[in-house]
Amino acid sequence: MGVMNELINPGVVGSLERILAAASPGRRFPHLAGTAGQLDGLGLRGRTDLLSAAMLTDLPGDYPAAAAVFRRALKDPDFTGWMIWPVSESAATLALARRVPGDFEDCLSLLAELTPRLTGEFAIRRLLAADLDRALAVIQRWTTHPDWQVRRLASEGTRAYLPWAIRVPGLTARPAATLPILDALYRDPVEDVRRSVANHLNDLARHAPDQVVATAARWLAEPDANTARVVRHGLRTLVKNAHPGALELLGFAPASLAVTAPRLDRTVVELPGDLGFDFDVANTGPAEARIAVDYVVHYAKANGVLADKVFKLGIAVLGPGESRTFSKRHAFRQMTTRVHHPGDHALQPQVNGVRYPAAGFTVLT
Known part of the structure; x- marks a missing residue:
């Protein structure tokens, strides 16, 4: 995360101070300028919060005046990149503080204006948490916006498990609330928007799997050239988890298969290291079989208990009597997202959701 932290650095602070001062003649931003020397040791989120708090001290105290400064700043092409995140957070703070009619909706509009410079998907979460229905009523209109980045914001900003973002309890409690947004965007002409829709659907699968499968089935009934790909990506976790409806919808019907135990290229892996493996899958039935081939790594936890994680390996079609070998090298590296023990x-x-005999190995740190 060290490199990510530097996305907000003293140079970014200096540029933001200059741009905001030019957008509000006669006003100085001393607290914002002072943050340039306070960034060391802070993560990206911490730096964002530091700049936002400083701006709130320097800016006019009411939302409309601050929003006017930000909108004038948009005339400067240098008003872009990661400096936008603390700006969007400041706007949300001011809009939610006054509870004045119109501020809430105008702040959403401002985030839509800012998002082509840097996504407003993080700040928007606070507005969703404050009043989900009110926010979604505005966001739904973005699904027809001419700027694809605003359309993407409609899907990405309302994801249940958006990375780096705060959780919005209403999004998990009411999984159907955002489906109208996805229905409007799954055939969007821009790949980045469709990818967001698929990731959003995959998020919903964690707590509303049957609803997700039903939604995917509706989309496949009215597809375009990209719908099948969107659905495959949106159902990827359900396929890994062997959800019968997801497997059937994607054509992975139960089949007569023979699957060998994995052949490992070593029985001891020293960190950092790799484990090579392969196994055979044979169609022993009389009909063609479409198969989703995955593999499961059972990781040892600190207490010695095993915890499994499924990884994609491939998709294939096997004729009657046909056999195929699947192989890969799996990396073992210490990461912030996975600590190896x-x-x-x-x-x-794992083939079509069914798990077959395993092979054991030892990890040494």
């Missing part, structure tokens, strides 16, 4: 592990094939 020494001990006994296992690797297991």
Whole structure:
């Protein structure tokens, strides 16, 4: 995260101070300028909060006046990049503080104006948490916006499990609330928008799997050239988790298969290291079989208990009697998102949601 933290650095602070001062003649931003020397040791979110708090001290105290400064700043092409995140957070803070009619909706409009410079998907979460229905009524209109980045914001900003963003309880409690947005965007002409829709659908699958499968089935009944790909990506977690409806919808019907235990290229992996493996899948039935081939790594936790994670390997169609070998190298590296512990592990094939015999190995740190 060190490199990510530097996305907001003293140079960014200096540029933001200059731009805001030019957008509000006669006003100085001393607290914002002072943050340039306070960034060390802070993560990206911490730096964002620091700049936002400083701006709130320097800016006019009411939302409309501050929003006017930000809109004038948009005339400067240098008003872009990661400096926008603290700006959007400041706007949300002011809009929510006054509870004056019109500020809430105008702040959403301002985030839509800012999002082509840097996505407003993080600040928008606070507005969603404050009044979900009121926010969604505005956001739904963005699905026909001429700027694809605003359309993407409609989907990305309302994801249940948006990375880096605060959770909005209403989005998990009411999974159907955002489906009208996805229905309007799954055939969007821009790949980035469709990718957001698929990721949004995949988020919903964590707590509303049957609703997600039903939605995907509706889309496949009225598809365009990209719908099948959107659905595959949106159902990826359900396929990994062997959800029967998702497997059936994607054509992975139960099949007569013979799957060998994995052949490992070593039984001991020293960190950092790799484990090579392969296994065979044979169609032993009389009909063609479409298969989703995954593999499961059973990781040893600190207490010695195994925790499994499914990884995609491939999709294939096997004729009657046909066999195919699947292989890969799996990396073991210490990461912030996964800490490896020494001990006994296992690797297991999974085909069309069914798990087959595993092979064990040991990880040494």
